[in-house]
Amino acid sequence: MMHSTSFKQVLAAILWLGASLLPQFALAQNSLKTTPTVDSKIRNIDGVAAVVNTGFVTRKEIDDRIAALQKQGGKLPDATTLRKTVLERLIIEKIQLQNAEQEGVSVSNKELDKIIGDIAVKNKLSLAELKVKIVATGSSYERYRQMLRDDVILSRYREREVEAKIKISDAEIDNFITDRNRAVAGAGGGATRSIPAGKGEPEEIDVAQIFIPADAAAGAGAQAEAKKKAESLLRDARGDVDFLQLGALAAKDNPKIKFQELGYRTPDRLPQLFYEAIRNTGSGQVANAVVKSPAGYHVLKVLDRRALVVNAEPQQAAPQESAPTTPQNIMVTQTMSRHILLRSREGLTDQDAERRLAGYRDQVRAKTADFGELAKKYSEDGSAENGGNLGWMGPGDLVPEFDQAMNRLQIGEVSNPVKTEFGWHLIQVLERREAQLTIEKQRQFARAAIRERKFDQAYQDWLRELRDTATVKILNADDPASSPR
Incomplete structure (x- = not known):
């Protein structure tokens, strides 16, 4: 019941985007990509910047x-560069919308009503209040719906x-799991595989990052939101x-966020910003602060540091291979929690x-009521008969909003009300433990991580392919629409 699907993840990201843009409905209005109507089919050619x-x-x-x-x-x-960049973005969007229409990708009015309703809920507004805010920006509700x-x-x-363009082989998954096992063995309590570099000796550093994008053209609000998210992830890390x-x-939770392990690199092969941030960070440690780059914010962790061995003999490398590489070596933190669910309903x-x-939370905290008894009486899901107990859950087993709220709680602590796609929850953490990922879970995680590594490149290749195969003629993009003929 609590598992989220791929589409739900994409939809959640879109809902987050819509909610975050609510104070800036002008942007939503201006980013609208209008479609031709009967009245607009006859246009002055001077008003067209490009035929797509x-x-x-x-x-x-x-x-x-x-x-x-x-x-x-x-x-x-500068104005000329900005205008060309914006035109290119609009051309790419137009091509994608045209192709999506040809492929039959659509959104029904019922689905759209649900999305807008969720945006209103996230901003604690009624639908009527949401419409008023949209109109106050100078837009119209109909244009907002179309956007x-x-x-x-x-997105779909x-x-x-x-x-469809991302191919992941079984061999890639096996290699990923093997590398992760070695990193765990090196950073955990087991036998350390890597030999640290001596003072002044060359070394290799295995760094991982979580990247929160914040375009240089984004406003102060978007930048602040990205920084806040990065700092929250740094605390969790x-x-x-x-x-x-x-x-x-x-x-x-947000498909725009990327994560990756960079692999072993000498300092000169790391981005200078990254190396400065982790120069004095030990194996298994997180960088002291979030790193800001022109592309966004980066949370960094040093997975391992080791001496750089040049022209090592095969027998010298053999001890490295003796580290455990079986799937059972990956450990994760599992949490046992219980909840009270009030389902969303009319x-x-x-x-x-x-x-x-x-x-209910105040009663539990004041010890005038038992959480399990309240769950049996008031919770609206199948766990009610067990006092709301959800059993042992690992990373990613629950929907993101629930998972994040649960992970912030100490054992015995009760959360504030939490909203998810299922309704409103009150959560209490009962116990935590370290457990080994099953082979199936490890392969699922490995596949997701490899996909993240490959997605950006596949996406850029796809955009280039779309642009190259489209028929585009630039007419007059340099002058604003208000300029004379």
Whole structure:
């Protein structure tokens, strides 16, 4: 019941995006990619910046997108470069929407109503209040609906097309698990595989990162949100957690977040920003602070440091291979928790659900009621008869909102009300333990991690392929729509 699907993960990211942009509805308005209507089929050619297959991008669309970026207050390139960049983005979006339509990718009105309803809930607004805020920006509710519809269509189409291009072999999965086992053996309490470099001796460093993107053109609000997320992940990484699994969980919550292990590299092969941040960080330790780059924010962990051995003889390398490489060596933290669930339903507002769960929480904290008894009486799922007990759960077994709230709790602690796709939860952690991942779970995790490594390259290749096969003619992109003929 609590497992999330691939589409739900993408949809959750879109809902997060819609919620985060709520205070900036002007951006939502300006990023709208309008489709031709009967009235707009006859256009003055001077208003068209580019013909894209059977469609077009107008100069006004470029103006609107630039105005939205300027309102965000971020640092932007010079006017000519900015205009060309925005035009190219609009062309790519137009191509994707055209192809998605041809492939039958669509969003029904019922699905769209559900998405907008969830955005209103996340911002603690009624639908009527949401509409008022949209109109107050100078947009219209109909244009806002079209913007969201296009975003969902693009996300579905991208996921389907890019996923099909990512090929992961069994050998890649086996190698990933073997490397992870060695890293665990080296950083954990077992026999250390790596020999540290002596003072002044050359070394190799195995670094992993969790990357939270923040485009240089993004406004101050988006930058602050990305930094806040990175600092939260840094705090979590300092705990007793698997760093790459923490990254996988964050990526599940927001697909824009990436995680990867860079592998052993000499300092000169690491980005200078990274090396400066982990120069004095020991094996198994997290960098002291989040690293800011032009692309976004990076949370770094040193998985291992070892002496650089040049031209090592085969027999010298043999002891390294003696480290355990069987799948059973990967350990994860599992949590036993219980919850009280109030399902989302008509007649139960979010405010009422929060108020009821806050009341149960206060009773448990005051020791005037037992959590398990309250769960048996009030929880609205199958775990109620067991006092809300969910059993032992590992990283990624539960939906992200629940998982993150649970991981922040100490044993015996009760959470504040937590909202997920299933409704509102009150959570209590009962116990934690270190457990070995099953072979099946390890392979699932390895596949997800490898996919993250390959996704960016596959996505960029796919975009280039789309652009190269499209028929695009640039007409007049340099002048704004308001300029004379």
